[in-house]
Amino acid sequence: MRKYELMTIFPLEEEKSKVGLETLRADLASFGAEIEKEEVFGDRDLTYEVKKQKRGHFVLFTLKLNPAKIIELDGKFKFNNNLLKYLFVLIESKNV
Incomplete structure (x- = not known):
């Protein structure tokens, strides 16, 4: 297992955002992801629509x-209508 950061963007409507977040958490759990931290950055302007x-x-x-589950999750996230954008970033471990 590797460590990743997943940045997600949901619609501003509270109901859509809540449903999208619950669906995302369920998808992550079904693919065996261990959520270590969840940080809400709040509402922000998008660079483009x-x-x-x-x-x-x-x-x-x-x-x-x-x-190996990243590609499968990518396919699953595309069907989440309440998820506007997402990005997986691998966190490199430092061996000093």
């Missing part, structure tokens, strides 16, 4: 996940 939205609700996850 995404699905006709100019603002979004940002949430950052720190998680452990099998690298």
